[in-house]
Amino acid sequence: MLKPTEPATIENPQTAFDSTPAPRFYLQRRRRIMQKIVFSAFRTAAVVNALALAIVVYFMAANGWKAISWTFLTQPPTNSMTQGGILPCIVGTLCLSLGAMILAFPIGIASAIYMSEYARPGRLLRIIRLGINNLAGVPSVVFGLFGLGFFVVYLKFGVSILSGALTLGAMTLPVIISTTEESLRSVPDTYREASLALGANKLQTICRVVLPSAMPGILTSAILGLSRAAGETAPIMFTAAVFYVPHLPSSIFDEIMALPYHIYVLATAGTEIEATRHLQYGTALVLVALVLGLNLTAILYRSRVRKRLR
Amino acid sequence: MNNNLRKIQDRILKHFFFFTALTSTAVLFMIAFFLFKEGIPIFEKVSIQDFILGKYWYPTSDPPDFGIFALIVASLSVTLLSAAIAIPLGVMTAIYLAEIASYRLREIVKPVVELLAALPSVVIGFFGMVVVAPFLQNAFNLATGLNLFNAALMLAFMSIPTICSISEDAIYSVPHSLREASLALGATHLETIIRVILPASISGISTAVILGMSRAIGETMVVLMVAGGAAMIPLSIFDPVRPLPASIAAEMAEAPFRGDHYFALFATGIVLFLFTLLFNLIADHVAHKYKQVGEASL
Numbered sequence: 001m002l003k004p005t006e007p008a009t010i011e012n013p014q015t016a017f018d019s020t021p022a023p024r025f026y027l028q029r030r031r032r033i034m035q036k037i038v039f040s041a042f043r044t045a046a047v048v049n050a051l052a053l054a055i056v057v058y059f060m061a062a063n064g065w066k067a068i069s070w071t072f073l074t075q076p077p078t079n080s081m082t083q084g085g086i087l088p089c090i091v092g093t094l095c096l097s098l099g100a101m102i103l104a105f106p107i108g109i110a111s112a113i114y115m116s117e118y119a120r121p122g123r124l125l126r127i128i129r130l131g132i133n134n135l136a137g138v139p140s141v142v143f144g145l146f147g148l149g150f151f152v153v154y155l156k157f158g159v160s161i162l163s164g165a166l167t168l169g170a171m172t173l174p175v176i177i178s179t180t181e182e183s184l185r186s187v188p189d190t191y192r193e194a195s196l197a198l199g200a201n202k203l204q205t206i207c208r209v210v211l212p213s214a215m216p217g218i219l220t221s222a223i224l225g226l227s228r229a230a231g232e233t234a235p236i237m238f239t240a241a242v243f244y245v246p247h248l249p250s251s252i253f254d255e256i257m258a259l260p261y262h263i264y265v266l267a268t269a270g271t272e273i274e275a276t277r278h279l280q281y282g283t284a285l286v287l288v289a290l291v292l293g294l295n296l297t298a299i300l301y302r303s304r305v306r307k308r309l310r
Numbered sequence: 311m312n313n314n315l316r317k318i319q320d321r322i323l324k325h326f327f328f329f330t331a332l333t334s335t336a337v338l339f340m341i342a343f344f345l346f347k348e349g350i351p352i353f354e355k356v357s358i359q360d361f362i363l364g365k366y367w368y369p370t371s372d373p374p375d376f377g378i379f380a381l382i383v384a385s386l387s388v389t390l391l392s393a394a395i396a397i398p399l400g401v402m403t404a405i406y407l408a409e410i411a412s413y414r415l416r417e418i419v420k421p422v423v424e425l426l427a428a429l430p431s432v433v434i435g436f437f438g439m440v441v442v443a444p445f446l447q448n449a450f451n452l453a454t455g456l457n458l459f460n461a462a463l464m465l466a467f468m469s470i471p472t473i474c475s476i477s478e479d480a481i482y483s484v485p486h487s488l489r490e491a492s493l494a495l496g497a498t499h500l501e502t503i504i505r506v507i508l509p510a511s512i513s514g515i516s517t518a519v520i521l522g523m524s525r526a527i528g529e530t531m532v533v534l535m536v537a538g539g540a541a542m543i544p545l546s547i548f549d550p551v552r553p554l555p556a557s558i559a560a561e562m563a564e565a566p567f568r569g570d571h572y573f574a575l576f577a578t579g580i581v582l583f584l585f586t587l588l589f590n591l592i593a594d595h596v597a598h599k600y601k602q603v604g605e606a607s608l
Contacts, residue, residue: 035500039410045402046411046419049474052467053426056437107333114327130594131335137521137590138341138583139528140431141555145579148562149344170337177334202320231430234530234555238562260432260531267436268535277440284433295428299421 057292060285067282081244081266082276086283091248092161092256093290096240097229099165099252100172105222108176115177116184117206136174140234143171147239162252164240171235172225179224183217184210216305220298227294231287233260243269259287345583349576352376361577367541367552369561369571376574378581380543384458384551385585387544388537389527391462392469396526397519399466400473404515407474408481409503420478427471435535438464443536452548454538459547461537465529469522476521480514481507513600517593524589528582530555554582 075085111132119125147167157163187210195205211218241261249256266280267273353361356376364377403423407416442463443455484507492502508515538550539560558575565571 031498031501035498038500039406042402042406042410045399046406048399049403049426049467049470050419050422052470053422053429056429056434059437059441060433107330110327110330111333114324114331118324118327119331126598128331128335130591131332131338133594134587134590135334135338135341137524137528137586138338139530139555139586141530141558142341142345142528142579142583142586145348145558145562145576146341146344149348149576150340154344173334173337201316203323227428231428231432233430233432234559237559260430263432263436264531264535267439280436280440284436287430288433291428291430292425295425299424303417 057288060281060288063278064281064283064285067278068285072282073286076246077244082272082279086259086262086279086286088245088248088257089259089262089283090286092241092258093230093260093287095161095249095256096164096168096236096258097226099161100168100229101222101226103165103169104173104176104225108173108221108225109180109218111173111177112180112184113206116181117202117210132174132177135170136178138171140171140232141237143167143235144238146170147235152239158253159238159240159242159255160253161240161249161256164236164256164258165252167235167239168229168232171232172229175228176221176225179221180214180218183214183221186217187213216302220302223294223298223301227291227298230294231260231291233258233264236261259283259290263287342583345576345580349573349578349580352570352573352577355570356574361574362581365543367557369565369574374570376570378554378557378578380541381552381554381557381578382581383543384537384541385527385533385553385555385582388458388461388465388533388551388553389523391458391547392465392526393519393523395463395466396469396473396522400470400518400522401477401515403470404474404477404481404518405503405508408478409499409507420475423471423474426467427475429468431468431529431531432535434464434468435532438532438536446548450548454550456536456538456550457548458537458544458551461533461551461553462547464532464536465526468529468532469526472525473518473522476518477511477515480511480518483514484510513596516600517597520589520593520596524586524593527553527589528555528586530559534559554578554585558582 072085073090074087076088077086078084115125115128119128144167147163147170151157151163151166152159157166191209191213192205195209196202200208236258240256241258242255243257243265245255245257263280263283266276266283356364361376361378362382363379364375365379366375366377367380368375403419407419407423411419438460439456442460445455446452446457446460447455488506488510489502492506493499497505533553534556537553537556539552539556540550541552541557542549544551558578561571562575565575
């Protein structure tokens with residue numbers, strides 16, 4: 001039983017219970033120092049991650065900016081891809097990623113509407129969610145194999161923009177669904193109830209109340225899906241992209257060039273890997289700028305909308 | 311009358327949305343179907359056991375050898391080594407963001423980690439080839455900088471964002487009352503983090519780690535460009551290797567259509583698909599079984 005032996009004073013509060021203050025004082029200090037050391041390790045880890053991004057972007061920018069010029073962006077490659085520009089690759093990447101979004105966006109939104117507005121929590125929803133999560137985890141090269149087996153060979157679309165866009169669309173579907181569902185769920189239930197109370201039916205409520213309120217989040221999901229589709233290489237290797245096409249695509253059944261695949265080809269398969277180094281850096285810089293630009297737009301847009309809502 | 315029509319309309323719409331929501335699951339099944347359709351024929355030539363445990367992968371020699379054991383070992387070793395780098399870095403960053411960093415810093419660092427996830431894999435592979443490989447070659451005096459260690463390092467930075475953001479959500483959602491109770495008992499912030507917050511969020515962190523590893527094992531461009539490409543069982547971390555996705559991506563263009571090599575690559579795809587499916591199912595199981603439910607999670 002702990003009992004005060006003498007009244008504690010303000011100057012010396014410890015003596016009331018503890019006659020040996022010294023070890024305790026050191027213990028406290030050791031714990032505090034330990035905390036400082038470990039916390040600075042945590043901070044270092046965070047800094048390392050941020051630095052990793054900065055270093056990659058720095059190397060691409062420092063070595064790539066020399067290659068960037070008006071000719072580089074608006075001319076096709078010349079002299080068996082050792083000179084000239086990357087216009088066909090830029091056009092190809094835009095075709096593929098926009099095509100993927102045109103296919104995946106409506107399906108993604110409709111799936112998200114079902115999961116957030118119609119489905120009741122239970123086994124069925126769990127199975128659907130499991131399917132989406134597992135689709136998100138399928139390796140990109142397996143999507144490529146699937147695209148080759150199904151779109152290129154079985155449906156006979158050949159190596160074409162259509163096959164590539166369908167493959168990329170299947171791959172971006174989970175990204176769009178999860179981002180959209182999250183933004184639909186963040187719409188307060190009172191909005192839905194107010195709309196229903198005014199006599200609107202479910203579809204009217206979704207179209208006129210829920211979707212408009214969730215629009216910023218839905219647009220963010222579209223931008224993120226677009227950037228994901230633009231940066232992927234493995235799914236288009238067997239389904240859409242080829243080493244070199246002399247002309248710009250004129251139909252959705254044409255083969256095309258694409259930025260990520262162009263980097264890979266120049267860096268590994270060309271006969272003059274060293275001589276085209278500046279072209280590789282330049283192409284990588286364009287791709288990084290495109291993808292990070294899209295992502296930054298999404299992040300800034302989201303934070304601005306959040307501030308306005310607050 | 312009008313009311314009845316509305317009800318029918320609502321029901322049709324519900325079914326329409328339901329069937330659209332099934333698309334993802336349908337795609338998943340179709341992926342499995344086409345992998346098996348194009349991959350099964352190889353097992354008429356090679357038994358499953360020889361395919362998976364065979365040590366020699368010489369698909370173009372005569373007679374060809376289709377044994378992917380070295381590729382599986384390569385994939386697993388690259389993934390484990392990258393996990394050894396990514397787990398500490400990712401979880402520590404998550405703790406820093408959720409517990410220690412000020413609100414303003416958090417608002418800056420979080421998007422940076424998200425952007426790291428957005429970097430195209432081919433760019434990270436290119437960076438590994440032209441920057442990290444020469445550096446490793448000089449620093450450790452190696453025959454080639456394109457090796458297991460380089461690939462693992464690049465993969466680590468691809469899986470950190472996954473590990474970090476899911477762990478951070480889990481740590482952030484630990485109830486405040488737990489934290490306050492621990493602090494009130496006289497524990498320091500660090501002791502609170504290690505003894506209370508981490509145990510309470512361990513299910514979320516495990517999910518994060520498994521999903522991060524699943525991303526690493528399936529990642530293609532990085533291992534294709536920086537792993538070195540030698541189909542041998544690695545003896546040191548500086549040996550060149552040829553993981554499963556690299557083998558598929560590198561050889562598919564040259565494999566004769568519907569030849570044995572083509573079927574073998576699809577069968578390799580089946581193995582890879584099953585690996586990631588397993589990882590994802592485990593992650594889902596952990597997330598559901600040990601769900602974080604308020605105070606009951608300790």
